Amino acid sequence: MQIHLKTLGCRLNEAELETWAQAFQAKGHGITRNLSDAQLVIINSCAVTQDAVKKSKQMIRRIHRDNPQAKLVVSGCYATLNETEAAQMMGVDLIVGNQDKNQLVEKALAELNMDSMPAMSTEPGEVSLFSRGRQRAFVKVQDGCRYRCTFCIVTVARGEESSRRIEDVVAEINALHQQGINEAIITGVHLGGYGSDIGSDLVELVKAILEQTEIPRLRMGSLEPWELPEGFFELFKNPRLMPHLHLPLQSGSDSVLRRMARRCKTAEFTELVSKARAAIPHFNITTDIIVGFPGETEEEWQESVDYIKHVGFGHIHTFSYSPREGTKAAAMPNQIGQEIKRKRSRELHGLAETMKQAFIAENIGTEADILWEGQTETLENGLIRYFGYSQNYLRAACDVAPNTLLENRITPAKLCRAEARFIAAEL
Numbered sequence: 393m394q395i396h397l398k399t400l401g402c403r404l405n406e407a408e409l410e411t412w413a414q415a416f417q418a419k420g421h422g423i424t425r426n427l428s429d430a431q432l433v434i435i436n437s438c439a440v441t442q443d444a445v446k447k448s449k450q451m452i453r454r455i456h457r458d459n460p461q462a463k464l465v466v467s468g469c470y471a472t473l474n475e476t477e478a479a480q481m482m483g484v485d486l487i488v489g490n491q492d493k494n495q496l497v498e499k500a501l502a503e504l505n506m507d508s509m510p511a512m513s514t515e516p517g518e519v520s521l522f523s524r525g526r527q528r529a530f531v532k533v534q535d536g537c538r539y540r541c542t543f544c545i546v547t548v549a550r551g552e553e554s555s556r557r558i559e560d561v562v563a564e565i566n567a568l569h570q571q572g573i574n575e576a577i578i579t580g581v582h583l584g585g586y587g588s589d590i591g592s593d594l595v596e597l598v599k600a601i602l603e604q605t606e607i608p609r610l611r612m613g614s615l616e617p618w619e620l621p622e623g624f625f626e627l628f629k630n631p632r633l634m635p636h637l638h639l640p641l642q643s644g645s646d647s648v649l650r651r652m653a654r655r656c657k658t659a660e661f662t663e664l665v666s667k668a669r670a671a672i673p674h675f676n677i678t679t680d681i682i683v684g685f686p687g688e689t690e691e692e693w694q695e696s697v698d699y700i701k702h703v704g705f706g707h708i709h710t711f712s713y714s715p716r717e718g719t720k721a722a723a724m725p726n727q728i729g730q731e732i733k734r735k736r737s738r739e740l741h742g743l744a745e746t747m748k749q750a751f752i753a754e755n756i757g758t759e760a761d762i763l764w765e766g767q768t769e770t771l772e773n774g775l776i777r778y779f780g781y782s783q784n785y786l787r788a789a790c791d792v793a794p795n796t797l798l799e800n801r802i803t804p805a806k807l808c809r810a811e812a813r814f815i816a817a818e819l
């Protein structure tokens with residue numbers, strides 16, 4: 393049987409698609425990129441914002457319209473938070489809530505009587521279609537979150553913390569490496585909470601991956617900036633662990649952070665960043681900032697900007713606050729107007745670009761190992777331009793002779809000069 397998988401939203405949703413693809417293939421079924429060839433379609437929906445809910449519903453309608461014969465299974469946060477509504481949508485055959493995602497493959501085949509469909513023979517190590525290109529793959533290691541940040545619906549949709557067993561994560565990464573993947577990105581809803589339910593922790597997990605796999609590069613997915621286990625920054629002494637952390641700060645004002653019910657205030661955040669920068673030169677810290685959180689005064693905004701300038705980030709994802717039904721913040725007084733949100737968002741984008749260029753400038757002239765991707769451009773002078781990422785997650789490009797094969801290779805390169813969309817590098 394041919395199965396088509398689609399996702400919206402976060403890296404965790406993407407990693408889940410990867411795991412389901414592998415599981416369906418292990419049961420002898422095929423994965424197809426062509427919706428029209430599929431007998432079964434799986435949608436991993438999102439509900440992080442109202443807009444994401446709208447997009448999830450649009451995708452369900454479009455897929456049923458474009459392939460009405462296929463059986464349609466919907467999972468993910470939209471389907472979990474709006475189970476009845478999603479189940480009544482045209483063409484939906486089965487809803488699998490977030491709490492049952494680990495059994496999605498079995499449930500889909502059993503409850504839709506598809507486990508009698510003829511199995512195709514798949515070659516061992518057949519490349520899963522859902523790795524990012526064929527260089528990097530997201531690997532889910534943890535789900536759920538015990539915290540209740542007041543703007544966050546994910547903690548509501550994904551429930552309590554649950555961790556995958558270390559041996560399962562190691563096995564998946566070894567399987568991906570066998571398929572040619574050179575970088576694994578471990579991800580979770582609250583990655584720092586890994587192991588809280590199985591008597592383990594993130595340090596033990598990372599050590600096991602580095603000891604029991606030969607994957608050349610291991611990267612951390614987004615990590616809440618608190619309660620990192622003892623010995624966390626020691627891990628980065630291993631050159632296979634990438635010196636880049638995405639630590640969502642959300643605001644640089646402690647009074648705003650209090651209203652967000654965030655567990656990390658600016659003083660603790662500063663301490664974390666200095667530990668990272670002390671551990672490895674050119675360590676890249678990136679972050680998320682919400683602008684226009686309810687009640688955010690001009691003073692608080694200025695405080696936030698000053699603190700962000702004080703820390704300095706390699707990249708900032710800027711989010712304009714949007715009230716999310718079912719969260720505490722949506723019911724808070726003093727919601728900020730669109731015009732002010734737009735003004736603050738513009739200001740932060742400008743600041744973020746300045747800081748990004750400053751971090752790039754700091755890396756110019758240094759040597760880096762680049763994992764080259766498949767995407768290339770042919771230049772007027774006949775050379776081929778390859779793109780890739782450094783260990784500390786800087787986007788680089790180099791121009792080489794047409795017969796040079798760099799795709800999915802890791803090579804040292806000199807970072808020479810900053811260009812608009814990348815750093816020009818030389819092998």
Ligand code: SF4
Nearest residue numbers: 537539540541544547
């Ligand atoms: S820690 Fe992260 S996932 Fe948990 S409630 Fe806060 S924002 Fe949501």
